[in-house]
Amino acid sequence: MLAELVGGAVADADARAAELPLDAVIAAAADAPPALDALRALAPADRVKVIAEVKRASPSRGRLADIPDPAALASLYEAGGASAISVLTEQRRFLGSLDDLRAVRAAVGIPVLRKDFIAQPYQVYEARAAGADIVLLIVAALDQPTLESLHALTLSLGMTALVETHSADEVARAVDAGAALIGVNARNLDTFELDRDLFGTLADRIPTGVIRVAESAVLGPDDVAHYRASGADVVLVGEALVTSDPTARLAEFLSV
Template sequence: MNILDKIIADKRQEVALKKQLITSSQLTKYPLFNRNTNSLATALKNSKSGIIAEHKRRSPSKSVINQDLNVQDVARGYENAGVCGMSVLTDSKYFGGSLDDLILARASVKMPLLRKEFIIDEYQILEAKAHGADVILLIAAILSREEIKNLSELAKSLELDVLLEVHNLEELEKSIMPSLDMLGVNNRNLKTFEVSTDISKSLSEKIPSDFVKVSESGISSVEAIQDLKNYGYQGFLIGENFMKTNDPGEAATSFINTLNQ
């Protein structure tokens, strides 16, 4: 069993328990459930930088990245830096995040927030909406085409943007459907955790132009983004590069200023 299999097995248990504690109908009564969402896809189309900055405390591949900062300060720093949106890890066991992080970020900023989670159940999409997300992530590696269709259509009915993440051509081909806004290519192999932007480059021409192309993971230089822009990418998810510093907002500001020069 690889790390992804372990995460999903744990996630199924976690979701089953959560459903016993808070019902789906209770989630729809949360104050944030009816707020108007902000489109990340639109923000990326209208941006010069295309940066989606991440809040991530730790990961299975890197152990501790940064446990010392509070999410509100990180969110405000990113927004002041001019990023297009913020990705908030909500998995607790493997990434040290929580839905509280999403609520605290939502209370601090107006920019689009992506709930970064291993979504396997419609319940988690209701959770995302109830806790202030504007965007959800779906991972093709853990979902069938039918599941991607059902989950993305539910998200769209709730006015949430959908970022679908793929790692190879097979995942991409099974995933293309109108209920997606963005197609993300993860440069990290989820089984080996090796990283290379060559994956984004090789898949770029296979992604229809109807979708905003997003490159994820392993992006640490302005040169890498300038290179990927030549392949039609408009979004760039950056996590550890900012989070490993003492001031992620300042790191993002400096990075974006250099990129826009």
């Protein structure tokens, strides 16, 4: 499944590149307003912080919510206390787009994450051109030289990389790449099974000073409390917010 998702995302990026060449996207990225400081926004605090996600669908759950106005939803998240907004831009299985990202960036004053299957520089430049402050780099999808080069490119554009891991080896690779923001995804991207305890088994491998993000398997306040007790500074939440009253559910999560 991961290979399929990455392959589709790269094919879609190649199609966009045929319409808007790399040089033009690099110029647009240079002209974009500076990226916001995501590390400051997500820095450890007395309470857990939340990256709230604009998510219409997923391969494991199918369609979750229509979300005709991503900007309006993101504004609710910001008003409710979210520290950053994640926007799915993958179009085939998650039904997202870069237009969603642009709309959200125009509507909120907190950092915005482009959540997609990024495997080439073109995708990083277009994320910056669209207003992203953070890009997702999935260790399992990238060899080490590519991970390190994309991470370095992300930093050179003023953005932050959320480097996603699923194992001790992947955490070590993220650390070697210099990641300052490391996520542990409870969802196996090959089988899509969930393991809420995975974060706790890997958290101690993430060095002091690196922000720890728990991803997936966040359905209620008990899940947030579990991750917080295991050392999470931040939780990334999508499905639980878009399938309920987002304001009320976000307030529950932030009370942990």
